[in-house]
Amino acid sequence: AGEDKQRRWTLNDFDIGKPLGRGKFGHVYLAREKKSNHIVALKVLFKSQLKQSQVEHQLRREVEIQSHLRHPNILRLYGYFYDQTRVYLILEYAAKGELYKELQKCKFFSEKRAATYISSLARALIYCHGKHVIHRDIKPENLLIGAQGELKIADFGWSVHTFNRRRTMCGTLDYLPPEMVESVEHDANVDIWSLGVLCYEFLYGVPPFEAKEHSDTYRRIIKVDLKFPPKPIISSSAKDLISQMLVKDSSQRLPLHKLLEHPWIIQNADLSG
Numbered sequence: 001a002g003e004d005k006q007r008r009w010t011l012n013d014f015d016i017g018k019p020l021g022r023g024k025f026g027h028v029y030l031a032r033e034k035k036s037n038h039i040v041a042l043k044v045l046f047k048s049q050l051k052q053s054q055v056e057h058q059l060r061r062e063v064e065i066q067s068h069l070r071h072p073n074i075l076r077l078y079g080y081f082y083d084q085t086r087v088y089l090i091l092e093y094a095a096k097g098e099l100y101k102e103l104q105k106c107k108f109f110s111e112k113r114a115a116t117y118i119s120s121l122a123r124a125l126i127y128c129h130g131k132h133v134i135h136r137d138i139k140p141e142n143l144l145i146g147a148q149g150e151l152k153i154a155d156f157g158w159s160v161h162t163f164n165r166r167r168t169m170c171g172t173l174d175y176l177p178p179e180m181v182e183s184v185e186h187d188a189n190v191d192i193w194s195l196g197v198l199c200y201e202f203l204y205g206v207p208p209f210e211a212k213e214h215s216d217t218y219r220r221i222i223k224v225d226l227k228f229p230p231k232p233i234i235s236s237s238a239k240d241l242i243s244q245m246l247v248k249d250s251s252q253r254l255p256l257h258k259l260l261e262h263p264w265i266i267q268n269a270d271l272s273g
């Protein structure tokens with residue numbers, strides 16, 4: 001609600017519950033705001049580590065960007081506060097947890113489940129791009145599942161407003177499009193590439209350009225060395241969609257609104273999802 005914004009939160013406003021997960025910069029806890037009984041996720045970040053990694057500006061940008069985003073498939077960041085040693089992010093709680101754990105458990109998703117997820121992510125990205133925000137870090141680790149099984153994009157730690165672009169690499173390279181790997185100028189179409197990588201991984205259980213060495217992954221991405229394994233058996237219409245997203249020339253990638261009209265999405269996505 002609106003009043004959440006202005007007021008200054010402190011740790012005393014919350015009852016802290018079980019740990020939900022641990023990230024590089026700190027832990028995430030289930031928490032309940034005492035006055036409203038509203039359940040949230042509280043991410044605790046250590047200032048020392050933020051300073052050490054020089055990501056304070058990224059965190060400020062994330063809070064700024066997230067405070068303007070309202071979409072059912074984007075995890076809300078309600079606000080933040082800090083004390084002597086820590087910064088706390090007050091986040092929407094995603095009751096069904098992390099998507100990558102679900103993908104590990106199932107090995108891969110059915111075409112219906114994959115298409116439902118991809119269509120909801122496409123709608124969330126259309127919304128973000130409409131606000132000149134590109135996420136730049138779409139991957140299973142940044143996706144959470146809400147209580148009704150709906151997908152939520154989280155962790156805008158790497159998002160940017162499109163007028164100022166930065167080209168520093170982080171974490172897995174699997175999701176980086178050629179223009180980011182070659183670190184040339186990039187635009188909102190980077191998220192279309194990552195969505196194509198994600199669609200492939202949802203269906204096959206592994207990302208398309210995976211390789212033992214980083215250098216091999218780089219080479220496969222730049223070459224767009226896209227191969228579809230014989231197993232599991234995937235429809236040609238799914239392969240057609242992925243092939244239209246994993247295109248080296250970013251301007252030739254299937255636009256997100258066209259993705260929503262693709263036969264594979266129309267035939268498989270549960271559009272209420």
Ligand SMILES: O=C(O)Cn1ncc2ncnc(NCCc3cnc(NC(=O)Nc4cccc(Cl)c4)s3)c21
Nearest residue numbers: 020021025028041055058059093094097154155157
């Ligand atoms: O995922 C889990 O571990 C467990 N889990 N399970 C349920 C659940 N419900 C909500 N949130 C969870 N986790 C937090 C998700 C995030 C959202 N936004 C973030 N932003 C961020 O970390 N920013 C950030 C950090 C350090 C430096 C910089 Cl520059 C930026 S993390 C949940």
